[in-house]
Amino acid sequence: MEIVVLVKQVPDTESLIEIADDGVSxxxxxxxxxxxxxxEIAVEEALxxxxxQSGSVTVVSMGPAKAAETIRTALAMGADKGVxxxxxxxxxxxxxxxxxxLAAALKELPFDLIIAGHRAVDEDNYQVASAVAEFLxxxxxxxxxxxxxxxxxxxCHRTIDGGTVVVEAALPALFTTxxxxxxxxxxxxxxIMKAKKKPMAVKTIAELGIDPATVGAANRKIRVAALNFPPQREAVRMVEGEAAADKAAELVKVLHEEAKII
Amino acid sequence: MAQGVFVVTEQRDGAFRKVSFEAVSEARRIADSLGTDVTAVVLGSGVEDLAGELEKYGPDKILVADDAALADYTTDAYSNVLADLVASVDPAVILMGATIQGKDLSARLAARLDAGLAMDCTAVKVSDGKLTCTRPMFGGKIFADVQIEGELQIVVIRPNVMEISENAKQCVVEKPAVQVGEVKTAIVDKNIDTGDKIELTEADIVVSGGRGTGGDFAVIEQLAAALGGAVGASRSVVDEGWRPHSDQVGQTGKVVSPVLYVACGISGAIQHLAGMSTSKYIVAINKDPEAPIFSKADLGVVGDLFDVVPAVTEEVKKIRG
Known part of the structure; x- marks a missing residue:
């Protein structure tokens, strides 16, 4: 069983995200x-x-030099090699x-199964894994x-809104976690020590047969016109009262009579 | 030349998801701004009678893609059929709801059609014939205004955000021939929650519990029941195994936008706030007056949730009878 895991390095979910001076990054x-x-869940499932089943796990990631840290992390968890x-x-x-x-990189690798996260928690696009499956x-x-x-x-047991379904497919197939x-x-x-000796190939897109003039920031189909912080709410209004019952009565009164939402 | 707005609706077992009405209503608004038509599509098996339910939201045409192979959603069958319909209609905009199914389907379709896609949008503006879509990124810490390049723009809208509006037009219903094509996946079992449980992402009211519940969700469930809402949970609650993953609200869980969100015993970790910050009205109940959740709430109550929440339930019952 040859398994390829697609990974991405992203800001930690506890990170504060700030808008750069250009307003679009x-x-x-x-x-x-x-x-x-x-x-991480994808790497664990692959392992x-x-x-x-026996076989090997290859981790593929696209990103700048520091993205190698994420591949090393996957190798330290137990994956066999990185691209x-x-x-x-x-x-x-x-x-x-x-x-x-990514699909071009996968065409150079043997695979029976591709595993990826269902989305990356940076841009939250939910698209890359599906598009890889389509292109392959x-x-x-x-x-x-x-x-x-x-x-x-x-x-695979997959979640759907309000339940689960069990979906079967012949290999090769891709699933998201x-x-x-x-x-x-x-x-x-x-x-971590072993990971340092595991093979990690570094590729340029030209080596994968991709014309650089068709990708990158200049060829985006989705252009960011502006980034904004979410609209700020007005300062919280604290409900006063002695006992819990008083506060509850006041709370419900506000929701019912002022906000008119219950 | 591509023109018109094409809406992909979603039904399951003969009932539309609410976001379908939101999507058709939004499509009508976009089409009116662009001076063009709305075509809505219904996919399923035995769904011809459903088409009528869409008419009042203003499509000019409804296509019913009816085939036994579309009874259950599979990515392959649905994307094959839609790719054919899109090719014949040649729309400028495709709109659908960012449900679990909608995200899966739209992503595959965008790759098939080589079209730009804006996922999980909370607003769409039209100016000079160009769409600008607002979409949360980084779990809602940032909102991006994005524009899609190319002949075809795919806009996938967050459920529970866009307004449903009635605006009936003269509407034609057609039942085109459907080619399901090659399907490489099979549904071998289904386990659908039965009963009256309200889906979190569609609920108008969500009552969530955090670590402060200590795992006891009885008072949370009672308040949710009194309000006719759904129950949510913070990540720590799910990590403790007190509630299923499907209840988790947050950056690594579900994103909800109810009219009213009640956070009980939730401190307000940044990744939780990401999942509920687009709620219209937020109430926080927490015994720690310094809890970060209060900075994101409209209305706050400092107190023990086990005292306050049951008292709120009683008050709600008084007005709801």
Whole structure:
């Protein structure tokens, strides 16, 4: 079983995000960068499937030099090898261009199964994994909370609004992870030491057969016109009162008579 | 030349998701600004009678893609059928709801059609024939105004945000022939929550509990029931195993935009705030007057949730009878 995991380095969800002076990008200097939390779940699931089925786990990421940290983290968790697509020409690519580059990298790798987070918690586009599956012509199963493998097929329990469905597909296939699938392991100290010796290939997009003039910030189909902070609410109004019952009565009165929402 | 607004509605087991009405209403507003038409599509099996329910929101045409193979949603069948319909209609804008199904389907379709897509939008403005979509990023810490380049723009709207408005037009219903094409996935089992449970992302009222509940959600559930709302939870509650993942509100859970959000015993971690900050009205109940949640709330009550929440439930029952 050859498994490829797509990972992305993103700002930690506890990070404060600030808008840069250009008004269309964020300040990056004070951010703590981590592996996208859904991708950690993807790496963990890949390791579990590999350990049950034998085979290998390859981690693929696109990003600047520091994105190598995220690949190393996955290798320290137990993945076997990494591919880092590091090319200034790819910087600022939109989801479709990113997916085209990743799909080109995947065409050079053997794979039975591709696993990715269902979204990256930076731009929240929910698009790259689906687009990779489309460009490779393979089925996708999104937001998976349980997997079973049998006879060259994968069976995934996926969340839908108001329930779950079980979806089956022949391999090769791609699925995306949702919280609840597993609890990602932490990289152990021996794992971190071993990761330093694991192979990590660095590729440019030209090496993947992608014309740099078709990707990157200049070729985005989605252009950011402005970034804004969410509208600020007015200062909180505290409900006064002695006992809980008094406060509750006042609260409901405001909601009913002033806000008119109950 | 591509023109018109094409709305992909969503139904399950013969009932439309609410966001479908929001999407058709928004499509009508966009089409009126652009001086063009709205075509709505209904996909499913045995869904012809449903088309009429959309008419009052103002589409000019409704296409019913009816086929036994569309009874359950699969990415392949739905994207195959839609890609054909889009090719024949040649719209300038595709609109759909950012439900779990809508996100999966729109992403695949955008790649198939090589079209730009703005996901999970909370507002769409039209000026000089160009759309500007507002969409939260970084879990709602930042709102981006984005524009889509190209002949075809795909706009996927966050449920519970756009206004539903009735604006009936002369409407034609057509039932085009459907080619489901190659389907590589099969639904082998379904487990749908039965009963009256309200889906979190569609609820008008959400009552959420945090670590302050200590895992006891009885008072939260009672208030939600009295208000006719859904129950949500913070990440720590889900991490403790007190509530299922499907109840989690936050940057790594569900994003909700109800009319009223009641946060009980939730301190207000930044990743939780991301999941509920587009709520229209926020009430916080917490015994710590310094809890960050109060800085994001409209109305705050300092007190023990086990005292305050049952008292609120009683007061709600008085006015709701």
């Amino acid at each position: 964020i300040k990056t200097q004070d951010i703590k960068w981590v592996m996208n939390p859904y991708d 579990q499937i590999r350990d049950a 880092h697509i590091n090319d200034p020409a790819a910087e600022g690519s939109d989801p479709l261009a990113t997916a085209r580059i 012509g393979i089925p996708q199963i999104s937001m998976v909370i349980k997997t079973e493998m049998a006879d060259g097929r994968i069976r 949702q919280r609840g699938l597993n609890e990602p392991r932490y990289a152990s100290l021996p794992g």
